[in-house]
């Protein structure tokens with residue numbers, strides 16, 4: 001077609017920016033070496049001859065991968081195997097994860113990611129994500145410019161100072177941003193190359209790590225809070241300068257409250273441990289309160305742990321109780337937070353950290369309760385929450401008391417990984433005669449239990465983990481182009497989760513949707529987040545304001561990355577290019593990529 005203005009074919013450089021060659025950076029191989037690609041796609045990508053000849057189906061790929069995975073003897077071996085697939089064939093990795101989310105999530109996220117972080121410097125094999133050092137201060141923008149992907153929509157940042165319930169792991173915490181972002185892709189369809197795992201090497205207070213010759217971070221002690229703040233100020237500016245509108249998720253910082261307050265209105269940012277956890281537990285608690293038959297005004301909640309997660313969760317439930325008709329003071333009075341010094345009271349004699357002041361009890365008449373046991377005997381709670389990092393601390397005695405005081409005690413041991421869970425599902429079910437309403441941070445296998453009345457039942461624990469909401473919060477924020485993540489968007493995500501339950505899930509006694517539905521759940525969560533953003537007028541994607549729920553869901557779905565569609569989408573892209581230059585769709589063997597470009601020039 002002489003004279004036609006042809007859409008330009010990608011140059012070598014452009015092509016490799018879009019389908020980055022094998023760099024070892026997670027999420028960047030972009031299907032380049034996918035053995036499902038037919039020959040003409042391989043030629044287009046210039047990978048023809050670099051993979052075995054056969055173009056195979058996903059079923060065949062899956063059979064091979066699952067067989068190889070089964071051969072791996074340890075959880076870490078399985079983790080490393082899956083990491084290698086992500087590096088070499090990113091779409092295959094996500095096909096496997098989305099199809100086997102229940103079985104594979106524990107291997108790429110909690111609990112196994114906990115061990116991976118503990119041993120990160122020992123098991124390190126390949127670059128994944130970005131590391132920024134305190135020494136980079138003053139040059140952060142320049143270092144960030146090294147990230148090879150042109151478009152990043154979301155980043156998860158940690159300084160490694162509180163990794164799950166495993167303490168300060170320094171840069172070994174990198175497994176967490178990588179794992180969280182893998183779930184953004186698998187559960188909410190954020191494109192893998194649009195995610196940036198980021199770990200800050202701001203030193204570590206972990207002496208054992210500093211003395212470990214294999215440790216891959218600096219040997220400096222942790223920088224001061226003031227130094228950290230200056231570093232974060234520069235980082236936030238640099239990230240948004242390179243990628244305006246980027247969503248920034250803070251994760252596993254030891255004391256994240258100051259950063260949350262400092263940045264929440266200036267950047268599109270949120271803290272997953274305070275806000276994401278708050279929302280996900282809000283969703284489970286809404287369902288559990290309904291099931292327990294005890295109205296909010298009669299709930300008494302004891303929290304072991306008054307840190308970022310404990311306070312974040314308690315605050316979300318206060319908001320829920322207020323919406324149920326309680327005054328804020330009445331709602332707050334339902335909460336008893338316990339930390340290392342016992343029940344948090346206003347007259348305990350220590351200077352309370354700012355984030356604890358809101359929940360400090362003033363009705364203790366000078367009496368102090370030094371332990372969890374003393375506190376629960378005093379309160380006789382209806383709800384027991386564990387966000388303490390202390391594995392096994394909900395003892396059989398405590399669980400039995402919960403069953404004695406309540407028809408259906410709400411028991412949520414939420415610390416991660418499984419080793420730090422305050423109790424496991426079996427203990428909670430056994431010691432409450434099968435009556436506990438249970439959710440844990442890390443998953444437990446279902447338990448079959450025969451109660452004292454002789455009834456046998458399979459009990460499914462809920463997974464009260466922020467992975468049910470952060471993918472949808474991120475997706476909704478990105479798609480609505482929101483300039484900040486408001487409290488109302490966070491609350492909406494938890495509320496949406498509670499309302500996502502199917503009648504079948506309710507009949508099975510679940511408090512959270514079946515994990516295999518997570519992509520559908522993320523669509524609903526994202527829709528509620530978008531609606532809340534619209535209401536708060538922080539969104540900038542105005543074209544979707546008038547859409548019905550069904551249309552908005554459909555709009556969201558069309559924007560989600562689907563690993564199963566990648567080969568077809570490449571085929572469409574190449575097919576369109578070929579027809580635009582007037583060449584027939586290839587029969588599979590006749591075109592080399594160079595030929596395509598030469599052909600375009602010939603036509604021009």
Ligand SMILES: NC(=O)C1=CN([C@@H]2O[C@H](COP(=O)(O)OP(=O)(O)OC[C@H]3O[C@@H](n4cnc5c(N)ncnc54)[C@H](OP(=O)(O)O)[C@@H]3O)[C@@H](O)[C@H]2O)C=CC1
Nearest residue numbers: 164165305306307308309339340388389415416441465466
């Ligand atoms: N399920 C989920 O989705 C999530 C789970 N979590 C889990 O929650 C846990 C806590 O996280 P986070 O709140 O951020 O951590 P923090 O370090 O901020 O808080 C831990 C809290 O536990 C208290 N604590 C620690 N040891 C004891 C003890 N021996 N006796 C009584 N209290 C104790 C601390 O007391 P003090 O204040 O006195 O130091 C602190 O209040 C982690 O295990 C994490 O994995 C976190 C986020 C999400």
Ligand SMILES: CC(=O)C(=O)O
Nearest residue numbers: 164252273416465466
């Ligand atoms: C799940 C999570 O964010 C945590 O345990 O810190």
Ligand SMILES: [Mg+2]
Nearest residue numbers: 251252272273
């Ligand atoms: Mg966390």
